[in-house]
Amino acid sequence: MSTIVINELKSESLHLLREYQKSPSADIRNQLVQLNFGLVRKEAHHWINQCTESYEDLLQVGSLGLIRAIERFDMSKGHAFSSFAIPYIRGEIQHYLRDKGSPIRIPRRWQALQHQATCVNRELQAKLHRQPTDSEVALALQIPLSEWQEIRLACRNRAPLSLDAPMRDEDEGSTCLGEIIPDPRYKSFQLAQEDQIRLQQALIQLEKRTREVLEFVFLHDLTQKETAERLGISAVTVSRRVKKGLKLLKNSMLGLPSEVDEAE
Template sequence: MPTTATNELKHEIWQILREYEKSRSETVRNQLVQLNFGLVRKEAHYWMNQCHESYEDLLQVGCLGLIRAIERFEISKGHAFSSFAIPYIRGEIQHYLRDKGVTVRIPRRYLALQQQAIGVSRSLRTKYNRPPTDSELAAALEISTTEWQEIKLAWVNRAPLSLDVPVQDGEEGSTCLGELVPDPHYRSFQLAQEDQFRLQQALVQLENHTREVLECVFLQDLTQKQVAEHLGISVVTVSRRVKKGLDLLKHIMGAADD
């Protein structure tokens, strides 16, 4: 049965990941690339429909992301490897497209669902007296959770973030996104673009409540008071989540440089 085969494959991948963690063998790593190549094919196929790059080029770039994921995966943290690897694969492809100046299109369906989600989210927040989860929003929109997450990612990446966006954290005065970058001595425009990309990817890794606040501040340029009103929470809570989010972003981006 397919389920049995899938479980067997996951078990095999897990065992080989253990072996790679001990040996760091290039041969073992290449074996993991072959076993997980389906993840790359899926992402390459998706992005091929969003740009004019060739499928083969996207596959090659996606494989670089997969290799990075394999090298950075830690079994002790208990994450599913596929869930860990997909952001690396997707991120590598997006980075490649941005470096080439490729304009990524947001499908009309995604735009429509994003607009619909605003009203749905407001209704669910009133119903549950809290922000809805991804699965709750997806169910209300009658789409899968995975598709909703792809819509959110496309929306986040629709425009580059400015490294000069000011952030008031309520306790330590103000900071800006550029201060999150571990190395402050960037001088080339290409590296500045990379920082913007890394910040966007780091935002996606945050838990829903924290990310929602940061997206309101960074992407929608709302004040903390406006964010509080928009989300139905206190200004103090917004301030705490901004501070928590900044700390998490520094940790995520710092870990990515290890």
């Protein structure tokens, strides 16, 4: 699809979103669904190889998420609609898969590589006298770095995410993910769909470096020292970013005003 066509579709979508915000109607909403249905197809395609549900079912469920995004999108916030809608579409599909009890399955090849990586990690750690980087592990496995990172993420996400899981802060001790979720009902289980969407939206609003620091420390389970080495910044800067990022996320989840996250 040419750039001109894409820009025309975006322009038409923005026009319809303005009209829908002024005067909601089923006709305008349906037009918006048709224009943005590619977002649903993309997300359904991502999940089709990880569950037992049909592609058509995932499209229908994802469309519900797209409709919810259309109804809740606020143009005054300045967000791109696609960035706003994807978490809703993904959340709707994930919620559906949990309700259906369809297990998220990891391809056999990835399972074999994950098992092989355990041995590779051990060998590299003995050789380098430190924890190997993702790039070094991927090189040893003879696979692209992006694929290794997907394998790690898939294996990590296979188990339910506990809100009681500790989150390290080297200066102020530990906290847990549940502390940034306002509703105390969600204990020791996956993030509720609404909170998951809100957390993803809050992450999008963070300055890029702060978001990277939080992802390395809490998603990839690196120490703050390892994160500093990966990003080429000081450990003190990482520590500041962790505290600042968690504070911004917590305020955003609670709907409290917060200072702007600026680059240092």
